[in-house]
Amino acid sequence: MRLTNSSVSSLIIDALCDNTARLNDSRVIEASSGDETSGLKVGVACLYCDYHYQTQQVATSMIGGLLKQFVIALPEIPDEIVQAFYASKEHLGGRGIRPPKILELFPQVLSRFRETFICIDALDELLLEQRAELLRLLKQVLQKSPTTRMLLTGRPQIYNELPKNLTRSAGMIVIQPSKEDIKAFIAAKLDNDPDPEVMTEQLKSEIMAYIPDHFSEM
């Protein structure tokens, strides 16, 4: 599933969109591959929390933003969405969709995919009350959509909030750059040096030798 024809490079989202083809693990590929004739086998939606936009990034707009991405990925907007939209225009004077309706429609939309992934970055950048509300809404979505998985990122303390609002048994991976990651990053930066005149091959070599060893696994 792609929402746009993107030429940019993603890691996890590309892998999920490509039906895990990049994961190089036959067991994983087998578990995640679907009917090749179906264009809707995998759906991926993402959110990036940003403290600059805390006034716009409230729980309702966030979960609505996820639903919107899955709707866009469908060949056409489902009838139940259209009907709910016009019903809201009649009864609520054009207000945005409310959480109860989102929770009613979300599982119906997700059921059109073989499996779906929800990815949310930087949960710590949401206001506390909005984060709690978003997680509670997502909990209800997951309960009604057994083929949906969710990938979250955030600062370590956020993990402690999950049992209260989402789940007691979420898995966890600690993200820290490997030495190879740092080497690749520095090499890319040096290749795109805006002032290459002042860079010598010796200085490049010294940078590549020193920084990865001293800053990996901080």
Added chain:
Amino acid sequence: MFRAAFSDMFNKNSHNATNSFNTTYNTYHVAEAQSRILQWLSPLEPWDRHQDVASTRVEGIGAWIFEKPEFKSWLRRKEDGEPVDATLFCSGAPGAGKTYMW
């Protein structure tokens, strides 16, 4: 399906609808209606942010995550035959590169 549902709703809700609407179907109105419905779902455009992030990431960085047992278990929803939670949390200090894992 959408066109039929939209047509029904449009005729029902628009003061400008005419009896000939179905025969003079206007794709502009469909696109406009779709846009309004999507805006109603949420004013946010998260995929734009994804484009920004993805355009600045360095190819290959973070690929180690695919080898993590926790990631494989989450993707399979199973570990040693037992069900695994649907949620996986990637924890990291500020600047660790969490965003660029996407």
